[in-house]
Amino acid sequence: MPPSVTLAVTRYRPEQESEPTLQTYEVPFRKDWVVLDALNYIKDNLDGSLSFRWSCRMGVCGSCGMMVNGSPKLTCAAFLSDYLPGPIRVEPLNYFPIIRDLVVDMTDFMHKLKKVKPWIIRAQEKPLADGEYLQTPDQLEMYKQFSMCINCMLCYSACPVYGLEQSFIGPAAIALAQRYNLDSRDEAARERLEILSEHDGMWQCTFVGECSKVCPKNVDPAGAIQQLKLVGAVDWFRFLLPWGTR
Amino acid sequence: MRPITPFLWTLFGAGGTIAALLFPVHLVLSGLAFPLGALEAPSYDVLYGLVRHPVTRLYLLVVITLPLFHWAHRFRYTLYDVLQLKHLYRLIAVLCYSAALLGSAVAAYTVWRIP
Amino acid sequence: MSPGTQYTPYHPKWYRRRMSVWWWLQNRSYVYFVLRELTSVFVGLCALLLLWHLRALVQGPEAHAHFLAQMRRPFFVGLNGVGLLFILFHTITWFNLTPKAMVVRLGGKRVPDWTIAGLNYVAWVLLSVAVAVVLLRG
Known part of the structure; x- marks a missing residue:
């Protein structure tokens, strides 16, 4: 089991940049963590400016959908261990206009x-x-x-x-x-x-x-x-x- | 005016079903086994006798025309999706369905004119 | 500002990605989908082959012999071989997707997908045998 895993996360800050870019973060790997846990780790410990939607963490609210390695997934149900060794690409949902980072307009x-x-x-x-x-x-x-x-x-x-x-x-x-x-x-x-x-x-x-x-x-x-x-x-x-x- | 899409989709569905059920055997026999001699091909007279039967005529007409409309419908959408030609919507539709109509007309004429 | 940026009354700035012309190569399911859709080309060609065969039959023994000779040319052998693969692909995908569109209920319960697909395969075998018998026996 690796000690950590790399996430490549879409950043789009319309006041700063004209197109989205990927930013990488190194997060600790835990086998019971899902991609959403890793995003929350980033938000709490590495970069508080990262924006994304989430609520229930249990596949009911439907707000944490993102593209994980190019496939649409509920990030609360996408285990880091399924995407080893990484890096794991986390992007906003395809085909929707991006408002900021991982947040799309619905x-x-x-x-x-x-x-x-x-x-x-x-x-x-x-x-x-x-x-x-x-x-x-x-x-x-x-x-x-x-x-x-x-x-x-x-x-x-x-x-x-x-x-x-x-x-x-x-x-x-x-x-x-x-x-x-x-x-x-x-x-x-x-x-x-x-x-x-x-x-x-x-x-x-x-x-x-x-x-x-x-x-x-x-x-x-x-x-x-x-x-x-x-x-x-x-x-x-x-x-x-x-x-x-x- | 009644939109014609559901009707065209029905032709697509019917043609797709006929092609799925009957084209493999026809292609294997007429396209490969008979010409290559893998199976002994029926003689000209036998085939001609078959083709003259009214049931066979109707069968051939259906088996040729409906799959042509299946092609027209499906290929039209393939052009829109894969080549992103949605802006040529009308032109592509007219070309595809006209080709299917032309093929069907030739088939109908041929079946009709069998002595 | 990039051309991908748009403005709406509610959101200051949007970014919308353009769909690549090569979107259908981006994952395996999309490639599978495009191949499935392209079977229609071979369905159309097979219909034309039947029409050609029919016209040759109607035109007389020489025309029919010419048709058979044409079919022996490597070009047509290759085309028919590839065509057969695509048409089998069409048959299999078509039967497997039929139960998605056709929901049959018996006694309030939905008939399982595999039963409906299975009936299609049974019909396929029976009809193929019937066509072969008619053609081979005359």
């Missing part, structure tokens, strides 16, 4: 999430007195996988289609749309299908499949997108049916 992502109307929509709300909308375990199972998303944006950083075309609505947002479409309490699947069928929607996806591979929660956005394409394609042929015209 405004675009937030807009996209909202665009798919990720809440339960009813044609007619039932009165409160009628009680809850009940659901069987099988009905829950239909969408549960897609509801596990923690908005960590690793899937966007793995998606070259998003990299090439920033307007693409992207993996997490489409998976979230599918989560509500498959929910037995929701009645707005058609509305969302129309949103996703727009120019920057699901048809942009070429099924690279990396989004599902990097997802720390096994949400499988790539699967969600292909399933929605199938729904969209079947829907397209409805006009052939006498009862199918809208």
Whole structure:
């Protein structure tokens, strides 16, 4: 076991430099440390000016996503021991604009999430007195996988289609749309299908499949997108049916 | 106007499935085994007799046209992604689907004109 | 200021990296993806090969003999060999990805991916045998 490991970390201080650079730090190696622990060590002991986002340290909050040796990872789940002997390259998430050091701007992502109307929509709300909308375990199972998303944006950083075309609505947002479409309490699947069928929607996806591979929660956005394409394609042929015209 | 993308994607999917299921055997037989004599090729008369059957004609038409549209759709996106030609969106789409249409027209004409 | 710097109402200065033209060489999954997408070229060529064979058949015995002679040329043997590899790659990736798009539920439970992919492979074998029997038996 080495006594220490080198981290090459992206620095970008817009008031000082016009492009990001890599700065190396030597941190002690401990086998139970993850990359986030090493970053916190740097911040506490070596360089207090390093900026990065983190919160829960346990793979739930989704704020510590970064590129570790070129792959999008939750740094709280990326053990230093898996990247020996180093140096370990830690960079901000791909394809997002960098604000400072390891911090990216997620405004675009937030807009996209909202665009798919990720809440339960009813044609007619039932009165409160009628009680809850009940659901069987099988009905829950239909969408549960897609509801596990923690908005960590690793899937966007793995998606070259998003990299090439920033307007693409992207993996997490489409998976979230599918989560509500498959929910037995929701009645707005058609509305969302129309949103996703727009120019920057699901048809942009070429099924690279990396989004599902990097997802720390096994949400499988790539699967969600292909399933929605199938729904969209079947829907397209409805006009052939006498009862199918809208 | 109805967006045509879902329809084109259906052709892509159908063509991809047909190609996946049937092209390996056709390529092995027509492209390699028969010309190289690895398997005894059926005589001209036998093949010609097969081709004249209405079911075979329909089969050939489907097996040639749908995979051409599979190519058009997939290759179009490959050009956008790999060569970053998104700005030539329309031109590439027109060229790819026109090529598939042309190939399909030739196939349809050939199948139609079998005596 | 570098051309990569942008301004928005909320953030003083952004830096946005440009995507390299060679992005698809940057990791193995992307190379795999591009190879998978390029199978379409050989799918198209194989369709043209079938069309060529059909037209040769329709045009008569000499045209058909000419077609077979062409296929014996090293160029076409090589092309068909490489094409076969790509088409097999297409077949395998296509079947393995089918269950991602097609979710089948029986009795409320999702049919496992390997079952759907497996059925594709079974259909592949059966259809290949059927085509071979028809062609070889006439």
